Amino acid sequence: MGPNGSGKSTLLNVLSGDLWPHSGSVEIAGRPLAAWDASDLAMRRAVLPQNSHVAFPITVGDLVAIGRLPYRHGRPGSERAAVAWALEAVGLGSFSHRSYHRLSGGERQRVQFARVLAQIWSPDGAGNDRVLLLDEPTNNLDPAQRLGIMRLVRQLADQGIAVVVVLHDLSEALRFADSGLLLHCGKVVAQGVITDVLSPAHIASAFEVEVGILTDQQGLRHVAVVDQRRAG
Numbered sequence: 001m002g003p004n005g006s007g008k009s010t011l012l013n014v015l016s017g018d019l020w021p022h023s024g025s026v027e028i029a030g031r032p033l034a035a036w037d038a039s040d041l042a043m044r045r046a047v048l049p050q051n052s053h054v055a056f057p058i059t060v061g062d063l064v065a066i067g068r069l070p071y072r073h074g075r076p077g078s079e080r081a082a083v084a085w086a087l088e089a090v091g092l093g094s095f096s097h098r099s100y101h102r103l104s105g106g107e108r109q110r111v112q113f114a115r116v117l118a119q120i121w122s123p124d125g126a127g128n129d130r131v132l133l134l135d136e137p138t139n140n141l142d143p144a145q146r147l148g149i150m151r152l153v154r155q156l157a158d159q160g161i162a163v164v165v166v167l168h169d170l171s172e173a174l175r176f177a178d179s180g181l182l183l184h185c186g187k188v189v190a191q192g193v194i195t196d197v198l199s200p201a202h203i204a205s206a207f208e209v210e211v212g213i214l215t216d217q218q219g220l221r222h223v224a225v226v227d228q229r230r231a232g
Ligand SMILES: Nc1ncnc2c1ncn2[C@@H]1O[C@H](COP(=O)(O)OP(=O)(O)OP(=O)(O)O)[C@@H](O)[C@H]1O
Pocket: 002, 003, 004, 005, 006, 007, 008, 009, 010, 011
């Protein structure tokens, strides 16, 4: 989490290996990124970028099947099972034959999410040290869809998949994340247990706004921005 331009996507690009850090290193399952064979890494780790541009005509099913390319020598039939599971998971089970370019922005976002889900799908459903890097996966989504995607992300984490998510909605982060990293101007403001990281003081120092943390009747916490002009 962090304000616009604070370095969230840059950090995700470093974690995915798209950018090389000037210092420090990235390891997956204890092995430096550079030591991984590209196709082994593609079977272990999937990345959902902030914007995915598709420049050619393609059906939804074929686009999601791109996530299975690292497994092209795998078990026959697994590709279809992975694509069907991923589309069902994002609520687009009947969209397989639709043209990707005729979908709404939110539907496209869910198809792209299904592509990365298909990439890390495994027949036994176990985590197996898999990693999902998601840059604003709830972009363009209505409230019900946001909740559905965040619940799914949480389920994946509960199955043992390491999920790193860039989020703008701090209430979503409070509800679904275990730990957090708050950035400001490329520097870490706070890191650790999510409820400690998203304290009003840390949020004020990163975002330069005053906030209150409200607890609803279900015990869920919400971050509310205080409008200083009205308060004054
Ligand atoms: N390829 C690049 N070359 C130079 N500067 C870049 C590049 N990509 C991003 N930046 C700069 O690095 C800073 C961090 O960008 P980044 O995209 O990581 O921010 P972010 O926290 O993901 O922002 P947002 O919430 O707006 O998506 C910004 O000031 C941006 O202008």
